Each structure stands twice: as structure tokens, then as C-alpha cells.
Amino acid sequence: MTSWIAGVDVGGGGIRVQVRTDDVGLKARDRGPVPRIAGAIDTSRLCGRIGELINSVVESGARPAFERIAVGLTGMPGLVRPAELADQLRLHVKTSSVVVASDSVTTHLGALGGEAGCVVSAGTGAIALGTDHRSTWNRADGWGYLLGDEGGGGWIGTQGIRAALRFHDRRDGGSEALLRKVEHQFGGVSAALAAIYNSPSPIHSAATLAPLVADAAHEDDPVARAIWVEAGRLLAESAFAAARGLPQTYSWGGRLFDAGELLLGPFRDEVLKRSPDAEIRPPQGQAADGALLLAARGIPAGAIAEPYVHEFA
Amino acid sequence: MTSWIAGVDVGGGGIRVQVRTDDVGLKARDRGPVPRIAGAIDTSRLCGRIGELINSVVESGARPAFERIAVGLTGMPGLVRPAELADQLRLHVKTSSVVVASDSVTTHLGALGGEAGCVVSAGTGAIALGTDHRSTWNRADGWGYLLGDEGGGGWIGTQGIRAALRFHDRRDGGSEALLRKVEHQFGGVSAALAAIYNSPSPIHSAATLAPLVADAAHEDDPVARAIWVEAGRLLAESAFAAARGLPQTYSWGGRLFDAGELLLGPFRDEVLKRSPDAEIRPPQGQAADGALLLAARGIPAGAIAEPYVHEFA
Known part of the structure; x- marks a missing residue:
């Protein structure tokens, strides 16, 4: 049968x-x-x-x-x-x-x-799960847009707009490249803020700007690059916390990793810094x-x- | 008449x-x-x-x-x-x-x-306005809970809960003192998250935790102290940006400053670091x-x- x-x-x-x-x-x-x-x-x-x-x-x-x-x-x-x-x-x-x-x-x-180890998922949000599928279940982050999800797509997008607004305000840490991209996409700063805050899910709207932050990084904007480096570091921090007591095998999932080496490079560096013998595998x-x-x-x-x-x- | x-x-x-x-x-x-x-x-x-x-x-x-x-x-x-x-x-x-x-x-x-200068307001949000009430109107931040308001009450509250959750997850930068206070106030981590995310205004709910972060700071929790120091620094950064082209006279308003020296100390330090001749006046x-x-x-x-x-x- x-x-x-x-x-x-x-x-x-x-x-x-x-x-x-x-x-x-x-x-x-x-x-x-x-x-x-x-x-x-x-x-x-x-x-x-x-x-x-x-x-x-x-x-x-x-x-x-x-x-x-x-x-x-x-x-x-x-x-x-x-x-x-x-x-x-x-x-x-x-x-x-x-x-x-x-x-x-x-x-x-x-x-x-199906093997034991730790996998970090990053879409709009971000969560790390370390498990052997039997007795050990460690979760790190995944606490939502306001209180966590550090290094996820929503985090990347909001950091990108924050950097754009910092340049707009002439505060430190601003990015002119990001401001120009945000203005170009929305037609201006006020229009960008209105579009995001008035959308049904502001954090999803902010997350759709992750590719824009990736573009700026690929064009060597140092602020945009630093956002991706910090995201990789934060995701690795969560992964390492969730991997305690488990074989040091790490992988990843979720659409944010479509950014490729921009995110994977810093993620890998930080995992290996914390766990030098870690095996980092591309997802099967x-x-x-x-x-x-x-x-x-x-x-x-x-x-x-x-x-x-x-x-x- | x-x-x-x-x-x-x-x-x-x-x-x-x-x-x-x-x-x-x-x-x-x-x-x-x-x-x-x-x-x-x-x-x-x-x-x-x-x-x-x-x-x-x-x-x-x-x-x-x-x-x-x-x-x-x-x-x-x-x-x-x-x-x-x-x-x-x-x-x-x-x-x-x-x-x-x-x-x-x-x-x-x-x-x-009515004098010219810069005033930073911090309640749930945070904004700095520098003006002479005639031709110069500089705004810095005030961009809302998701994209700005750095150093405001919502920012303090969310940073406090993030630090509590970092300890909960065994990530770096966590605060056990803040986790215990959050658990005590809400009855547990899940209850705290549900209360905040399900409230009519999550950021206002988070901002109500600023006094809890102040308590932990007064009890010398280093993570909680660092949150207030960073808030003062961020507010001063916005104030300095908004004060360009104006007499270097600074003051403040808003309920977050009820925290007193915890916030004012770092605010004053950072303003004077950036503008050594600044006059920082308590609000009239x-x-x-x-x-x-x-x-x-x-x-x-x-x-x-x-x-x-x-x-x-």
C-alpha cells in the first residue's frame, strides 16, 4: 500500500x-x-x-x-x-x-x-534554535520587532532608515548614500515615514528596505556595511547562545541570508571567534x-x- | 478693558x-x-x-x-x-x-x-529643537518609535527589556537584575511580552518601564546604568545637531528628565564635550x-x- x-x-x-x-x-x-x-x-x-x-x-x-x-x-x-x-x-x-x-x-x-546543532533563521524577525530534537531545546531571541529580533530584516531596514535620518538631521553616524536611496524610493523623508508608519505592518515595510541597505553596502557605503556586519554579529551571538550543550554545528535559513557574503561573512567570523572548532554548514x-x-x-x-x-x- | x-x-x-x-x-x-x-x-x-x-x-x-x-x-x-x-x-x-x-x-x-537656543524634549519619544523663533528652526530626531526617538522613554524601556531577554537567553550584555524586575512586574517573560505587544500602544507600555530601569541603575546594575548613560549621550547628540548656528544655550523638558542626574549627568557631559562653552540651564x-x-x-x-x-x- x-x-x-x-x-x-x-x-x-x-x-x-x-x-x-x-x-x-x-x-x-x-x-x-x-x-x-x-x-x-x-x-x-x-x-x-x-x-x-x-x-x-x-x-x-x-x-x-x-x-x-x-x-x-x-x-x-x-x-x-x-x-x-x-x-x-x-x-x-x-x-x-x-x-x-x-x-x-x-x-x-x-x-x-535532522542532525543536532544550531540554526539561525532570519526573515523580518530573527531567532536561533539549538536542538538535538530530543531533550535539548535552546532558543535565543525571536522576541519581536520592539524587544528583539536583533540582526533580522526588520532590524536591518530600521537601522538603515535611522542612519538616513541621522544624516538628514546632521547627527553623527549618518549615511548620505542611505538618505538618497530612501528619498529616491519614497520621494522624500516625510513620505518615507508616512509610508512605513501608516502601513498595516510597519516592521514588514521597514524590512523591505534591507535590499536597499545591501545596495548601499555593495557600493561601499561604510555605514551600510557596518549595519550588515553588526547584523551578522548579532545573529552569531544568538546562535552561539542557543548552541550551548550541543555539537558545534551551525547553519542558517530565511530570506535575509539571500544577502550572501554580506551577512554570512560577519556571521561566520563571529561564530568562529566564539567557537573556534565550529562547523558552519550551508543549509541542506x-x-x-x-x-x-x-x-x-x-x-x-x-x-x-x-x-x-x-x-x- | x-x-x-x-x-x-x-x-x-x-x-x-x-x-x-x-x-x-x-x-x-x-x-x-x-x-x-x-x-x-x-x-x-x-x-x-x-x-x-x-x-x-x-x-x-x-x-x-x-x-x-x-x-x-x-x-x-x-x-x-x-x-x-x-x-x-x-x-x-x-x-x-x-x-x-x-x-x-x-x-x-x-x-x-523665549530665548534662542536648543531644548531637548523626552517623554515616550525624543526630539531636539534649536530655534531663535525667527529664521532658524533646526529639528533633530523625533522620528517615532521604530525609526528614531533615540534616548527617549520608549527607547529606555525597550533597551531595558532587551537586556532582560539577553540574560534570559544567555546572550551577552544581559542583566539579571532587569530580568528579575521584569518577571516580578509581569509574572514572567511570556506575560511581559504579551502585555506589551497586546497593549493598544506597545511603545507607551514599554516606556512605562523606564522607572524600573532607573531603579536597577540606582541599585548599581551596570547594564541599567549604561542604558541611561547612552540615553543621555543620544539626547545630547540630537541637541548638539539642532543647536547649529545658534547661541550655545541648552535646556530640556519632558517627563523622562524626572530621572534627574541619572539622565542629566550624561546629557551634560556629552553636550560639554561637543560644545565646551555651552550654557546648560535648568528649564524655567x-x-x-x-x-x-x-x-x-x-x-x-x-x-x-x-x-x-x-x-x-
């Missing part, structure tokens, strides 16, 4: 689904934002979209019974009730088991292929790959995983 | 009104928050409250015709349309002229009694005193004041 599993990554860029049977792997994605209701994640609408994607890759008529579906998503613990998500998902897909995990876990599984896969791996192996017997991973069989 | 003027300060702690005739000064205040509608200031409700306060201090029956009423308030330029506020105020009080000013201007007038008065002075003297003929001050005669 054919065995079906599915891994689902729910992120800022949309939903990615991977379905696997004994001999074939299928993929689908959409690009909608994570549906929200009253600040929390709208699990009902979310599961409707997940169900639609999973069913879209399976031949019509053949609705298989899945062995296990694993969903990794942001906002855990806190913004989502895992049991509710599992119940909602069963309205759309037949499955023996649902695993609901923090996206820091699926990113970790994707990056290190993304969060969706990690979710598929989690669907394949489930939670090992005897492992403590909550509140990072929950299984509903 | 008796001449009447009124000065009004609209701030986070409520509305303060000062009314003066030839021979008598009267005061009133309320403690409601600034009324808002769709993100902007609700001028209709605000003017109702201002009118009520002004009329409350005048003998009943005798509704005088004011010569000039000056209102200083936050969010200018941007969150308020001065002409609309002037029109709304006339529905409640009879006056020949209405002056609408940024509270950075009324704080400046209150602190330096508060923003309400500045508003009364503005009502008394209006905008000098030939002065350029917009967008900081508008007069509607």
Missing part, C-alpha cells in the same frame, strides 16, 4: 507544500500572506489554503489518506493553538497524524537534515524540506518537544 | 491650561489621553475638552473674548491639521487669534523663556508655560515659523 506524507511551510512569502509517496515527490505553493484574525493566525482560513494546495498536487479523484502531515509556522508558541490547527486541517485532508511545529524547528530540520534545504522530514520521521519516542513541536495522532 | 490670553499644553499626561488676564493667572488640567481617531488626533473631541477646561476657570456667566489662545501639541507636523484645530476651538471659546504649535516649540519656550518652566508665553507674544513679525507654529487670526 502506498504511504503518503506531506510537509507544509507557512511563511511570510506564502505557503509551500511538499507531498511524498513511496516513489514520487510533488510540490505546490501559493503566495498569499498568513491569514490573521484579531492579531492571531486565522487557522480556519489557513487550513483551507493548505488543504487546497495538498489536494491540488494529488490526482483528482484520488484523495489519499496521509500517514502524517507536518506544518511549520511562525508565531509558536503564542499566535496559534496547535490542537485547533490540527482539527481544522482534518476538515480538508484525511491524515492519521498532524504535527504542528514552530518554523524555527522546520528551518532547523531543513538546514541540518529550506523549511518546507524540514517539514517533510518531520512528516517522515515524526517526533522520536521519548523526545521532549513541546512547546516547539506538537503531534496529534 | 481686560485682556485675556490662554496657553494650552496637550500631552500624554492630559491637557494643561493656563489663563491670564491683566492681573490674574488661572490654571486647570485634566488627565485623559489625547483623543484619537483613525491614527490621527481627534481635533473635535480635543477642542471640546480644551474649551471645557478654559471655561471652567473663568467665572460662570463671564465668557471673555480672548485675545490669543496658543495650543502646543504632539504630532506636528503630521497628525493634526492646524487650521482644522483652530476652527474647532472657536466653536467652544471666543478668541481673536489661535496659535497652533508643535509641543517641541512650547517646551522650548517654557524651558528658555514647562510646555504649558511656553504655550502661555506664545499666547502673550504671538509670532514675531517677519518670523518664519511654519510648519512648527501656525497663527490663525
